[in-house]
Amino acid sequence: MIHGGIIENYPDFPSNGIDFSINVNPLGYPKLVDKAIIKNLKSLNRYPDIYYRKTIENVANYLNIDSENVVLGNGSMEIIDVIIRLFDRILIDEPCFNEYKKRAKVWKKNIASFKDSELKTNDLIILGNPNNPTGELIPYDLRELYKKIRESGAFLMLDETFIEFADKEEESIILFKTFGFNSVAIIRAATKFFSLPGLRFGYGAVSKDLNEKIKSIQNPWSLNAMVEPVSEIIFKDEEYISNSKRLVSCERERLKVLYKDIKSVKMLPSSANFYLLEVKNSAKELFEFLLKEGIMARIFNEEDLKGEYLRFAIRNREDNDLLINKIKKYDKGLMI
C-alpha cells in the first residue's frame, strides 16, 4: 500500500522536485509554530498534562463547543481507530481513505458498503467530508442522514480533516451540537489544514458519554508535549486561516479552467485541497513521466482506487502552473 508522503521510496527523486502527493496546506504551518515550540522545548522534559486540559480548552474555543465534547488523539488516526473498536460493523463508501478499512480489519469487524446496506444497531458509518481521495463533500443531506441514524441505532463518524478547505463549510458541528453530538463523531485535525502532519494532533467532537468511554480505553499521554503550545497559537491565527482558505479556493477555480484545455486528462470536482485527475491513457505512465520531470503525484493501487486516476495536492500558484505545464508537455507528447 502506498501512502502519501512516500518520497523516501524514490531515492532518485530530485531534492528540488515538488511533492504533490501530500495533501496538506500549501502555505505550510503557521509561522508562529516555530516560536511556540522553541519557547517550550523544556516541556519535552516533562510528561504532558495527562488530562490535556489547556489543549482541550483551545480546541473547544476553536470549534465553539463544550470542553466535555472535545476528544483528542495522536493524529485523527487514534480517534478513528478507537471509535472503530466500539462498533460491530463498519460501513464505508469507497473510494475512501484506506485506513478506515485497514483499521476495521485489524479489529476483525465486518465491513460493508454504506450505499448498499440497510442500517442496523451498532453499525458505524464512516464518511469523509470532504472525502479522500475524491475531494467531494458528502452527497447526503445531514439532517436526513441523522434521522436515519437515530431511527436505526447506527452511529455516524464524519472525517472532516479537510473541511476547512471547502468553500461552503458544512455546518456539521453547529448542527450536531444541538443534539449533544449523540450518535455522531466529527473528526478534525491539525494535520491537513494547519499543515502539521509531523505533530500528530487530532481532535474532534463527540457526546460526553462517548468521550468518557474513549478516555477510559485510550493510552495515557498519547499526545506529545509540543501539542499544547501549538494549540495555543494556531487556532487564533485568523490571518493564516483566511489566507489558506482563499489560496486553496482560488487555485482550485483557476486549475479547473487550466485543465479544460488539456485533452488527455480531466480534473474531477473537488471541495478540498487536492483533486483527482482522470487520465485518458495510463495513470502509471503519467505518474512516471512526472516523476522524471521532478513531480511526485499520488498513485493508487487497485484496492484503493480502481481506474486511471492520479491525485494532486493544490499547491501555490507557481507550483500549480509548473504542474500544468508538465502535463501539457505530456499531452503534447501523446499527440506526436
Next chain:
Amino acid sequence: MIHGGIIENYPDFPSNGIDFSINVNPLGYPKLVDKAIIKNLKSLNRYPDIYYRKTIENVANYLNIDSENVVLGNGSMEIIDVIIRLFDRILIDEPCFNEYKKRAKVWKKNIASFKDSELKTNDLIILGNPNNPTGELIPYDLRELYKKIRESGAFLMLDETFIEFADKEEESIILFKTFGFNSVAIIRAATKFFSLPGLRFGYGAVSKDLNEKIKSIQNPWSLNAMVEPVSEIIFKDEEYISNSKRLVSCERERLKVLYKDIKSVKMLPSSANFYLLEVKNSAKELFEFLLKEGIMARIFNEEDLKGEYLRFAIRNREDNDLLINKIKKYDKGLMI
C-alpha cells in the same frame, strides 16, 4: 489514580518548588536535543516516514541488535499496550507500574499474581526491571526464568525503561539476542533515562515474528516527526550517558548514608533513579509537610501500593540535600 507529574493538580505548589514525583534523569535531556529539534522544525510539515527507517536504525545501533528486532511506540505505553492485547492472561508482581493492570483491564484480560501462578500457554508475564515504584531489579535469574517460559509456552515482557540507571545492567538484551528474542519483549524508552517524557519515544527488542504482528496492528504514524532527529543524537551522546549513570549511582549511595541518620523514615534498596521511603508514621502527613515546604513527593493510593510509602526521584546533589534537610526538619518536629 495519581500519576507522577501531577503538579497541575496542586495549583498552590510554588513555582520554585522541586518536583521529586517525576522519575526522569536529573540532568534533563541531552543538550543537543534542542538544536536537533530547532534544525528539523520543518519536519512537522511532513508525515514521519511511515516505516521509521532511520529511527529504527538508530535504536538498533544503540541496543546492538538487528533492525528487524526493533519495535517502536508512542512511548513505551503503546508497545506495552499492543503486546498485552495479544495474550490471554497477564501475570504481574505487585507493586508495579499501575498501567500494566489498567491496560489489561481495558482489554478484559485475566490478571493474576506471577509469584502465585502456575505458568500456562499464552500467559504474559510483565516485570519491571528495575521495577516501579520499588526501584529493584527482578529477583529472578534470567536464564532460569526463560527456561520456565519456554517450557510453559508463556511470554515474558521486561519493562526496562529504567535499566540504564542500574549499576550493573542486567544483560537481558545480550542474553535474549542469542535466542532471537523468542517469547520475550524488552521494553526501553527515551522517556526516563534521556529525560524526554514529552517526546513520546518508546522502543524495544522483540522477535522478528512478533514485530511483524505488532506492526500489522499498530496505528500508522504513531510517533511524531521530532523523534527521528532526536534519535540521531541522544544515543551517541556518550558523555551525557556516562555522566547520568555516574550522577544517579553516586547520589543513590550518598542518600543511603544520609537517610541512616533519620529515624522516622527508611530508604528502601533501589537500582533506579528513584527510591521508596518507608514512613514510620503517616506517609500522607509527610507528603503534606513536604508540599508546604515546596517539595512534591509521589504519594500512592491503596490500590497501587499498600502501606506508608512515598517515592522520590534521585535528583542532583543540591536538591537531594535540600530534601534530606526538609525530612530532618519533619523528623525533628516529631520528636518535640
